[in-house]
Structure formats: C-alpha cells, structure tokens
Amino acid sequence: MNWEQLLSLKRYGDTNKRLRKEQDETRLGFEVDYDRIIFSSEFRSLQDKTQVIPLSQTDFVHTRLTHSLEVSVVGRSLGRQVGKQILEKYPHLREIHGYRANDFGAIVASAALAHDIGNPPFGHSGEKAIGQYFLRGKGADFKTDLTAKEYQDLCDFEGNANGFKIVTQSRNGREGGLRLSYATLGAFTKYPKESLPKKPTPHIADKKYGFFQSDKEAFLDVAKELGLKVTRQGDDCSFARHPLAFLVEAADDICYTIIDFEDGINLGLIPEEFALEYLINLVRSTINTKKYQALTNTQDRVSYLRALAINTLINEAVSVFMTHEEDILNGDFSTALLDKSKYEAQINDIIKLSVENIYQSREVVDKEISGYSVITKLLDTYINAVNNVYNGKASNYDKLIIKTIPQTIEIDSNSLYERLLSVCHYVSLLSDSNAVLSYKKLEGFNII
Numbered sequence: 001m002n003w004e005q006l007l008s009l010k011r012y013g014d015t016n017k018r019l020r021k022e023q024d025e026t027r028l029g030f031e032v033d034y035d036r037i038i039f040s041s042e043f044r045s046l047q048d049k050t051q052v053i054p055l056s057q058t059d060f061v062h063t064r065l066t067h068s069l070e071v072s073v074v075g076r077s078l079g080r081q082v083g084k085q086i087l088e089k090y091p092h093l094r095e096i097h098g099y100r101a102n103d104f105g106a107i108v109a110s111a112a113l114a115h116d117i118g119n120p121p122f123g124h125s126g127e128k129a130i131g132q133y134f135l136r137g138k139g140a141d142f143k144t145d146l147t148a149k150e151y152q153d154l155c156d157f158e159g160n161a162n163g164f165k166i167v168t169q170s171r172n173g174r175e176g177g178l179r180l181s182y183a184t185l186g187a188f189t190k191y192p193k194e195s196l197p198k199k200p201t202p203h204i205a206d207k208k209y210g211f212f213q214s215d216k217e218a219f220l221d222v223a224k225e226l227g228l229k230v231t232r233q234g235d236d237c238s239f240a241r242h243p244l245a246f247l248v249e250a251a252d253d254i255c256y257t258i259i260d261f262e263d264g265i266n267l268g269l270i271p272e273e274f275a276l277e278y279l280i281n282l283v284r285s286t287i288n289t290k291k292y293q294a295l296t297n298t299q300d301r302v303s304y305l306r307a308l309a310i311n312t313l314i315n316e317a318v319s320v321f322m323t324h325e326e327d328i329l330n331g332d333f334s335t336a337l338l339d340k341s342k343y344e345a346q347i348n349d350i351i352k353l354s355v356e357n358i359y360q361s362r363e364v365v366d367k368e369i370s371g372y373s374v375i376t377k378l379l380d381t382y383i384n385a386v387n388n389v390y391n392g393k394a395s396n397y398d399k400l401i402i403k404t405i406p407q408t409i410e411i412d413s414n415s416l417y418e419r420l421l422s423v424c425h426y427v428s429l430l431s432d433s434n435a436v437l438s439y440k441k442l443e444g445f446n447i448i
Contacts, residue, residue: 001329003086003093005227006242007103008183012168012176012218021098030106033184034072037114040178042166043068046116048431050123051260062263064116064123067255072113074314075251079108081318082247086325104244110180111187111248118163120428121435122371129375130157130424138380142420150417152195153212154424160191162428164211168218171408186226186242189219190249193238200232203334204249205241214421229331240331243321250317250337253347254310261350262306264358265298272298275305278353281346283308316341374439375427381442382423386411390419404438 009018009029023029037043046065062070083104086093093099120126133139134154143151153161168177168185180188191210200206211219220237229240261278264270286308295301320337327333338347358364385401388394390412394402405411409426413419430438 010182011179033110033180036178071251075112076105076109078247080105110184119159121432125368129372187244243328254313269357282312
C-alpha cells in the first residue's frame with residue numbers, strides 16, 4: 001500500500017480526480033467529511049445511546065455522542081502527530097502532492113467521529129440482542145432462506161458494518177450516503193472483511209467484520225481506489241486495514257480505557273483511591289503534585305489524572321505506529337497499537353477493573369436485560385409486519401405498524417435478506433429512549 005492512494009479525496013460518484021494541491025484550504029475535503037457526519041441525523045441520535053450505563057440519568061456519564069466527540073479529539077491529535085512524521089519520511093507527499101499534517105488529523109478525526117454511528121440502542125448488548133434473535137429466537141426460521149453470509153450478517157449483527165451502511169447507503173436525493181472521502185471511509189473500516197469466515201486468523205483486522213453483503217460492492221470500490229492489500233481472494237474477500245484505521249482504533253481504546261474508568265469513579269462504582277494507583281505509571285513523568293493536591297474534589301482530581309494519562313497514551317500510540325509504519329503499510333502488523341505499548345499491563349489492569357465494577361454492575365446488567373426484551377419485541381413486530389405486507393397477508397395491525405417506519409427505510413425489497421436487514425437497520429437507528437417508547441406503544445402502555 002502507498003500513502004498517495006491511501007489519502008484519496010475521491011467521493012462516491014466522482015468522475016474527475018480530486019487533487020490535494022487544488023483543494024481550497026479554507027474548505028478542505030477531509031474537513032468536509034467531519035461536517036457531514038456531525039450534521040447527520042444518525043450522529044445526533046448518539047446523544048441518547050448507551051456508552052457505559054444504559055439510560056443513565058446522571059449529567060456526567062458519557063453517551064455515545066460525547067464518547068465519539070472525545071475519540072475524535074484524540075484521533076485528531078494522533079493523526080496530526082503521525083502526519084508530521086510521515087511527511088518528514090516521505091517529503092514528496094508535501095512537496096509534490098501538497099498534503100499537510102492536518103490532513104492526517106482531519107481524516108482520523110472524521111473516521112473517529114463516526115466510529116460508533118452504527119451502534120444500536122443499549123450499547124453492545126443491543127448488537128447481541130439482534131444477533132440472538134436470528135441465532136436462537138424466531139429469526140432462526142429464516143436461516144434456510146438465506147445464504148450463509150447473509151444469515152451470518154444477522155446472527156453477528158455488527159455496529160461497524162451498520163455504520164458503513166449509514167455513511168454510504170444511497171437513497172433518493174442522497175446518492176452515496178454522506179459522500180465521505182474514500183480516505184475517511186478506509187480509516188473508518190477497522191475490519192475490512194465479510195462476516196464469513198468468522199475470525200479466520202488472530203489478526204486484529206479479522207476480529208469482526210466491516211460491511212454487510214448488501215454493501216459489499218460499495219466497499220470493494222473503496223478498497224480498489226485506496227489500493228488496500230488483498231488478504232483473501234475468491235468468494236471470501238478481505239483486505240489489510242487502511243493504516244489510519246489503527247489510529248482510529250487507538251483513539252477509541254484510549255478513551256474507553258481511561259474515560260470509562262473515570263465515569264466509574266465519578267459514579268462511585270470504583271473507589272477514588274484507585275485512580276492514582278492505577279494511573280500512576282501513565283502520569284508519573286508529567287504530574288504536578290502540588291497542583292494535584294490543591295484540587296478539592298474527586299471530579300477535578302480524576303479529571304486532571306485523566307488528561308495526563310490520555311496525553312501519555314497519545315504519544316505512546318504515535319511512537320508505536322511510526323516504529324511499525326512499514327509493516328503497517330505492508331499489511332503485516334497484526335495487533336492493536338496499544339497491544340505493543342509499554343503500558344499494556346496498566347491498560348489491561350484498568351480494563352479488568354472497569355469490567356468487574358462497571359460493565360458487570362447490577363445497574364448495567366438490569367438495564368441490558370430490559371434492552372433484550374425491547375429489541376426482541378421490536379424486531380418481531382416489524383419483521384412480521386414487513387413480511388406480511390410483502391406477501392399480501394397484512395392485517396390492519398400490520399398496516400398500522402408499517403406507517404410508523406420512515407420512508408427512508410426500504411422495506412419492500414424482493415430480497416428477504418434486504419427486508420430483514422432493513423428492519424434491523426431501522427431498529428439500530430433508534431435511540432435508547434425511542435426504543436423504549438416504541439416498545440411501550442406496541443404494548444399499549446402509554447395510551448391505555
């Protein structure tokens with residue numbers, strides 16, 4: 001792979017090549033990506049989607065929206081620092097093509113901003129709830145009518161693949177979805193493979209999948225333009241990651257490791273004394289002890305440590321990336337950047353503590369259980385209605401249900417797979433509160 005192709009400014013539908021040196025510096029294409037994402041309705045819905053605590057009523061706990069904004073900020077710093085060093089290593093990128101360090105920052109920031117845009121309500125438990133419906137619920141009845149990959153798309157419903165659908169899916173008046181640059185789409189796709197074969201290798205890019213069967217051709221177009229290395233040919237296609245996807249992943253890893261830990265302390269799920277104990281190796285060289293001791297409350301003290309820890313991990317991720325940059329370009333780097341970090345042990349300790357005290361807390365578990373019931377009811381009702389209408393067997397109830405589905409959701413496809421995926425996609429777009437409200441409507445709770 002080479003940086004000239006990887007930094008492509010091409011957008012869906014372009015007939016002429018976009019050159020970096022011809023870009024308007026006040027309205028750079030990669031920065032336009034950021035604007036299009038942040039003004040999208042799908043991004044706005046993240047303000048009411050779970051990051052750590054489903055349906056939390058506290059002001060300081062992160063939602064998917066605040067998490068995404070923070071990941072974007074960290075991603076921008078990672079991209080700019082890496083960009084500066086890449087341009088020093090390959091000066092022709094600046095001198096001939098006109099690329100700047102901020103271009104790398106803008107690409108990573110945009111991809112990071114959108115990294116959770118495809119997540120359904122109730123966090124990762126929402127993904128699992130959709131998958132379980134098709135694996136062990138009523139959705140399993142459709143298995144024999146689908147191809148193996150179509151069925152796997154549904155059984156392992158993946159927020160990353162759903163996100164790629166959101167940002168690229170065409171509809172009337174919105175051809176090419178958000179029409180993001182292909183460089184940003186490449187950096188966005190952490191898992192450039194299909195749902196099958198499942199985890200064929202221990203390589204980080206094979207951990208999950210990045211696009212549904214319905215969006216395969218769209219991704220193949222992106223991969224060809226960017227010159228992504230083909231890692232599997234024939235019926236089962238997969239590619240090496242776009243190098244900047246490693247930075248998007250690192251930004252996410254840094255934020256959920258440190259900031260979820262911070263949330264746990266502010267919620268009282270983790271004792272404050274653990275903050276310095278677990279973060280000391282990350283902040284030892286930068287902490288101003290006098291300033292730290294002058295802070296008078298838990299929130300300020302933990303916030304100070306969090307800022308120092310994130311800065312340390314940003315510098316560490318950049319160092320690891322540049323050390324392995326040639327392996328990354330060759331598609332031979334097989335782990336997340338922070339897995340090669342000298343702070344790996346501290347990171348793993350923090351994550352372990354967060355899993356035990358936050359992600360598996362009674363409050364989270366109770367709400368995730370409710371989330372399963374909500375999503376199962378929504379899928380069952382909407383899938384029945386959509387298929388009954390398609391088969392000419394719709395009841396009055398089915399017709400009423402169909403009226404609640406936005407016209408932007410295609411539900412009349414001749415393909416069963418497309419209809420099922422459209423319902424899953426619609427449910428995934430609901431915020432936590434709207435999913436609960438829809439469930440209550442179906443059960444008659446808020447009317448009768």
